[in-house]
Amino acid sequence: MKIIIKRIAAAIPVLFIVSIMVFLMLQLLPGDPATVILGQEATPEAVEAMREQLGLNQPLLIQYLHWLGNVLQGNLGQSLVDGTSVNDLIAERLPATLELAFGSFLVALLIALPCGILSAARPNTVIDHFCTFISLIGMSIPHFWLGMMCIILFAVELGILPASGYVPFFDDPVENLKTIILPVVATGFRESAVLTRMVRSSMLEVMQSDYIRTAKAKGLGERTILFGHALKNAMIPVITTSGIMLAGLLGGLVITETIFNIPGYGKLIIDSVFNRDFITVQSAILVSAVFVVVVNIAVDILYALVDPRIRLGKEGA
Amino acid sequence: MKTSWKKITSLLLPGILALGMLSAGCGGGKSSGSGGKTINIALHQDPPKLDPMMSTAFVDRMVFQSVFDKLVDLDSKGNIVPMLAEKWEISPDGKKYTFHLRKGVKFHDGTEFNAEAVKFNLERYKQKKSNRRNELKAVTAVKVIDPYTVELDLDVPYAPLLANLTDRAGMMCSPTAVKKDEDKFLNHPVGTGPYAFKERSKGNRIVLVKNKDYWKKDSPKADTLVYKIMTDGNVALVNLKSGQVDMINRFPLNEVKKSQNEQSFAVINEPSPGFKGIVLNTANEKFKDKRVRQAIDKALDRNAIVSVALSGVGTPAHSALSKSSWAYDEALDKAPAQDIEGAKKLLAEAGKAEGFSFTIQTDTDPISQQVCQVIQKQLKTINIDMQIQKMDFGTLLDRGKKGDFEAATISWSGRMDPDGNLYDWFHTGTSMNYMKYSNPAVDELLEKARGLTDQNQRKGMYQQIMAQLSEDEPYIFLYHDNNVFGLSKKIEGFVPNPDGMIRTVDMMKK
Numbered sequence: 001m002k003i004i005i006k007r008i009a010a011a012i013p014v015l016f017i018v019s020i021m022v023f024l025m026l027q028l029l030p031g032d033p034a035t036v037i038l039g040q041e042a043t044p045e046a047v048e049a050m051r052e053q054l055g056l057n058q059p060l061l062i063q064y065l066h067w068l069g070n071v072l073q074g075n076l077g078q079s080l081v082d083g084t085s086v087n088d089l090i091a092e093r094l095p096a097t098l099e100l101a102f103g104s105f106l107v108a109l110l111i112a113l114p115c116g117i118l119s120a121a122r123p124n125t126v127i128d129h130f131c132t133f134i135s136l137i138g139m140s141i142p143h144f145w146l147g148m149m150c151i152i153l154f155a156v157e158l159g160i161l162p163a164s165g166y167v168p169f170f171d172d173p174v175e176n177l178k179t180i181i182l183p184v185v186a187t188g189f190r191e192s193a194v195l196t197r198m199v200r201s202s203m204l205e206v207m208q209s210d211y212i213r214t215a216k217a218k219g220l221g222e223r224t225i226l227f228g229h230a231l232k233n234a235m236i237p238v239i240t241t242s243g244i245m246l247a248g249l250l251g252g253l254v255i256t257e258t259i260f261n262i263p264g265y266g267k268l269i270i271d272s273v274f275n276r277d278f279i280t281v282q283s284a285i286l287v288s289a290v291f292v293v294v295v296n297i298a299v300d301i302l303y304a305l306v307d308p309r310i311r312l313g314k315e316g317a
Numbered sequence: 318m319k320t321s322w323k324k325i326t327s328l329l330l331p332g333i334l335a336l337g338m339l340s341a342g343c344g345g346g347k348s349s350g351s352g353g354k355t356i357n358i359a360l361h362q363d364p365p366k367l368d369p370m371m372s373t374a375f376v377d378r379m380v381f382q383s384v385f386d387k388l389v390d391l392d393s394k395g396n397i398v399p400m401l402a403e404k405w406e407i408s409p410d411g412k413k414y415t416f417h418l419r420k421g422v423k424f425h426d427g428t429e430f431n432a433e434a435v436k437f438n439l440e441r442y443k444q445k446k447s448n449r450r451n452e453l454k455a456v457t458a459v460k461v462i463d464p465y466t467v468e469l470d471l472d473v474p475y476a477p478l479l480a481n482l483t484d485r486a487g488m489m490c491s492p493t494a495v496k497k498d499e500d501k502f503l504n505h506p507v508g509t510g511p512y513a514f515k516e517r518s519k520g521n522r523i524v525l526v527k528n529k530d531y532w533k534k535d536s537p538k539a540d541t542l543v544y545k546i547m548t549d550g551n552v553a554l555v556n557l558k559s560g561q562v563d564m565i566n567r568f569p570l571n572e573v574k575k576s577q578n579e580q581s582f583a584v585i586n587e588p589s590p591g592f593k594g595i596v597l598n599t600a601n602e603k604f605k606d607k608r609v610r611q612a613i614d615k616a617l618d619r620n621a622i623v624s625v626a627l628s629g630v631g632t633p634a635h636s637a638l639s640k641s642s643w644a645y646d647e648a649l650d651k652a653p654a655q656d657i658e659g660a661k662k663l664l665a666e667a668g669k670a671e672g673f674s675f676t677i678q679t680d681t682d683p684i685s686q687q688v689c690q691v692i693q694k695q696l697k698t699i700n701i702d703m704q705i706q707k708m709d710f711g712t713l714l715d716r717g718k719k720g721d722f723e724a725a726t727i728s729w730s731g732r733m734d735p736d737g738n739l740y741d742w743f744h745t746g747t748s749m750n751y752m753k754y755s756n757p758a759v760d761e762l763l764e765k766a767r768g769l770t771d772q773n774q775r776k777g778m779y780q781q782i783m784a785q786l787s788e789d790e791p792y793i794f795l796y797h798d799n800n801v802f803g804l805s806k807k808i809e810g811f812v813p814n815p816d817g818m819i820r821t822v823d824m825m826k827k
Contacts, residue, residue, distance in 0.1 A: 029712075030708070030712040030715065030716070031708075031709065031711035031712035031714070031715045032711075032715050035711065035714055035715045035718060036710075036711035036714065036715070037365075037373075038373055038448065039373030039374065039448075039714070040373070040714065040727075040729070040748075040749055041373060041448065041451065041741065041748055041749065042373070042448070042748060043451070043748045044718070044748075046446075046448070047718075049445065049446065081365055081366075082365065082366055082503055082504060083500055083503075084504065084519075089519065092518060092519060093519075093520070148551070148555075151552075151555050151559075152555065155555060155559040155561075156555055156558045156559045159559060159560075162559070162561055163552070163555045163556045163558075163559045163561050164547070164552055164555075164556060164561070165521075165522075165545065165561070166521065258548060258549055258552070259549070259552060260552075261545070261546070261547050261548075261549075261552050261556075263518060263519065263520035263521035263546075267520055268519075268520065271363070271520065274709055274710070274711060275365070275711070276711050
């Protein structure tokens with residue numbers, strides 16, 4: 001427990017540095033928010049008035065501290081474009097992306113674990129080659145293309161699933177599953193590819209270790225060896241990869257969101273960058289940095305659960 | 318722990334499969350017919366501001382057509398027709414407009430529409446922070462004569478006024494709603510239009526419901542109107558094909574030819590009032606000499622540009638006005654044939670026979686890129702080496718306004734009065750004169766033309782202005798793009814309008 005608190009404490013400077021970097025990088029972006037907001041017809045006076053209203057004429061340090069102060073109080077600020085609270089914007093967009101990310105992650109696990117384990121259990125057989133083939137496809141097919149093909153097949157030709165869009169789960173659970181299934185499968189399939197290879201190689205390595213040979217010599221059944229002895233040891237690198245993958249999914253689903261027209265978190269950030277909505281971008285990136293940190297802490301805890309040899313205490317020292 | 322993994326997998330797999338089948342099964346039953354009472358329209362962009370006063374984006378105006386009525390409207394031929402004003406008079410000197418308002422009209426929140434409401438709106442649009450200020454600049458006073466008569470006093474005759482009132486400057490917002498919370502209004506618009514705003518989810522959709530008390534009899538025809546935001550044209554198209562949307566507002570150009578014989582939808586392809594082209598910075602050393610600008614104009618083959626970059630969907634152009642305008646002049650707008658020799662000669666006269674190089678700034682839209690690539694090739698023939706620099710539109714606009722560029726692709730969506738396509742672009746020191754162009758003769762004509770009420774006289778002047786612009790070439794007109802809609806055959810009652818807007822009031826779903 002103490003260690004978890006320690007880890008959380010260590011995360012605070014990381015988030016602080018992220019906040020400064022995001023803030024400064026946005027300042028480097030060419031293009032003035034006031035000009036973008038007011039558009040082509042705006043007169044120079046109107047642009048100046050807008051800059052004043054948005055507080056863009058204040059010194060950078062003041063702007064930064066003002067934003068940070070609000071963030072520390074749980075107020076992520078107001079969108080420069082239309083004054084909506086960024087808290088609301090994020091709350092509106094986050095569920096879709098969380099659902100997408102965890103759904104894709106689940107699909108990836110469901111494909112990768114059986115495929116990887118089977119491959120490792122029967123190396124260089126037809127099954128192994130088949131699984132390798134599947135993950136090769138997953139790695140080489142761009143998932144936006146796969147997404148498009150899925151839409152054309154299931155929505156346009158067969159007409160059994162909607163082509164795109166998103167309905168929140170609590171509005172209509174059935175519609176929600178219908179809209180989410182294609183994007184989740186298309187993204188999950190790609191993510192499964194790397195994971196399958198990871199499971200396979202990690203399993204193979206473990207299968208060649210001494211204790212497995214001992215287990216075999218002892219005459220244990222194959223299933224017991226695979227699932228009881230090998231799998232848990234093989235999971236460590238897989239958990240690491242999964243953690244990185246999940247963190248990546250939480251921030252990087254823009255393409256899936258665009259193809260399937262899902263109003264998600266990635267699109268919020270991209271749209272806000274193009275609108276020069278600095279406050280929204282800053283706050284949204286900070287929130288996703290928090291996610292990455294949380295996922296990493298969760299991964300550390302999982303290590304210990306899966307492999308008691310890894311004591312959280314030791315790591316701290 | 319021994320069998321836990323097995324257990325988990327064996328439990329999860331059938332579960333997921335069952336879920337998949339369940340949702341697929343339900344899908345088969347439900348997705349085909351959704352009742353016919355909801356019309357879904359795909360928009361290419363999420364409208365940023367649903368307040369006509371604050372709005373600057375083209376796409377806002379699409380939604381406004383359903384939520385707001387205007388004092389006057391445009392018909393499909395471009396004539397100005399009654400809407401909230403049943404009739405109007407203009408004084409002979411053009412400085413007094415009297416509007417007689419429709420009676421018994423109510424805003425969606427129950428507020429009554431009357432002369433006071435008109436006064437409130439027009440005065441609000443004239444405020445400093447309003448983006449409509451320029452369109453109503455000439456209006457000095459709004460007077461309530463009686464509850465249903467309102468008078469606009471102008472300091473100078475200003476002919477584009479009525480045309481401006483067919484657009485955002487003439488849209489009537491509920492004074493009650495605006496006064497209650499002006500900052501919120503742009504996300505909760507309240508008008509008198511055929512559909513009332515219900516809710517929006519940013520980046521996703523905007524839902525409107527039927528205005529049961531609409532003043533036009535038997536309209537609107539649908540119960541619900543949903544604008545779905547689909548930023549990718551191909552995504553919008555598959556949704557049109559699968560029936561999830563009934564209309565899309567930006568049909569992917571390279572699909573137009575293939576879709577001519579579609580069973581389920583039609584492609585509507587109409588010239589827009591806007592123009593696309595290249596801004597040349599006349600304050601820059603490279604483009605100071607008119608002959609250089611003329612040489613670039615001569616070296617271009619506009620037909621090739623349109624057929625390569627737009628798959629032929631667009632109209633090669635040489636002036637600011639397209640066929641949709643009453644001041645259009647076919648001879649002036651006709652794209653001249655490419656003339657390499659003439660261009661070389663002009664360059665030589667300007668002392669640049671060896672050619673030169675410059676950088677064009679353009680946005681990230683694939684079409685702009687392709688246009689630039691074609692131009693790059695064509696200019697090579699007269700030894701001009703054009704570099705292409707991509708940037709997002711915000712940066713492009715910012716640099717354009719600051720004059721920090723040599724050449725740039727900045728275009729205009731167009732306005733119904735010719736003044737709206739010319740004055741703010743080519744008059745000295747105006748907001749969209751990125752070219753830093755200044756010609757006193759043009760300035761004088763622009764000022765004179767907006768003060769006259771006689772359309773024929775104005776037409777002559779605008780044509781004179783455009784002739785001068787083809788001589789001076791501060792802006793290289795390339796083409797007018799087309800408004801290309803995809804419309805499901807289930808929808809009846811849509812009539813294209815020269816302003817390129819989708820008027821939903823009479824649209825009906827079979």
